[in-house]
Amino acid sequence: MTALTADGIHGTWGTVLLPVRENDTVDYAALERQVQALVAAGVDGVYTNGTAGEFHTQDDDEFLEVSTVVARICGCSGTPFQLGVSHPVAQTSLARLRRSRHLNPGAYQVILPDWVAVTDAEATDFLARMAEEAQGTGLVLYNPPHAKRVLTPDALARLCEAVPSVVGVKIADGNPSWYGSVRSLPLSIFVPGHHVVTGPLAGAHGTYSNVACLSPTGAVAWARSVVTDPMGALALERRIVDFFGAHVLPFARQGYCNAALDKLLAEAGGWNNTGTRLRWPYRWIDPEYGRTLGALARAALPELMTPA
DSSP states (O other): OOOGGGGGGGGGEEOOOBBOOOTSSSSSHHHHHHHHHHHHHHHSSSESSSGTTTGGGHHHHHHHHHHHHHHHHHHTTTTOOOOOOOOOOHHHHHHHHEEEEOOOEEEEEOOOSSOOOOOHHHHHHHHHHHHHHHTTOEEEEEEEETSSSSHHHHHHHHHHHOTEEEEEEEEEOHHHHHHHHHTSSSSSSEEEEGGTTTTHHOOOOOOEESHHHHHHHHHHHHHHHHHHHHHHHHHHHHHHHHHHHHTTTTHHHTOOOOHHHHHHHHHHHHOOOOOSSOOOTOOOOOOHHHHHHHHHHHHHHHHHHHHH
8 A cells, every 4th residue: 555644644543453262372364354343444544563462472473464464454445554563672673574565554663672771862773774674664653651761752853853754653642731742743643542532632643542442433433523523522532531440440450451451342342253362471351341341331432332
């Protein structure tokens, strides 16, 4: 597909969750059904191997097969897609990018090397080498709060100037001052899915959506309702944030990782059969609670779970 520019990366993007069998292998048939469901929901794009895709657990062949499945389905439907080539080791990220170039993604998602925190100069060198190997396809930097090096707006600005191939950033948003600093950057700014109203109003361009884990069709409809019913969309955002705070974040405080939370949301939504299992050695949440959470969501957020 055509390489995406900063202006072309916007809206609600769905993450690919890794379906894991009891023997710890990847269920590629379930993966295909999941990606087809995301495309059918009308998401603005699909991306692989974020945290919820458990990129840190995949070997080289698994990485390539996941990427190939997504590229094939999205390519046939004309759905924009990004390939996550992230890995804590810089050399592995570079190898993943090289191995997947023939799949022609719209962009590559990357994290900064994450065993030893990088300096500004090292981050620039890393991204410049990745950009060179990407051969004109843009990079989207994934810089979550748990990264060894969380970049300030000033650091992001310096990186953009040094490596123009960085066309987007996936990040936790901040206060009005933070938005004031990043709004002028030549980047597509993507924030968490439960800020699909307040984020774009403050200057973001879209979300890599955790809400789409719960209901991709509902997440798309909610994002579009910002234009037709902004006050209703804002009221729903507040209820979603409250719902997550009451029923999902307690698992984070118990030590479950973000991938476990996203798979729990997908189990609650009931729109695919990925399940809640994570790859060894990470702990997952009992799928029975996912079914309980689904009932709670349908009662508290009916327009998200059964959008018009």
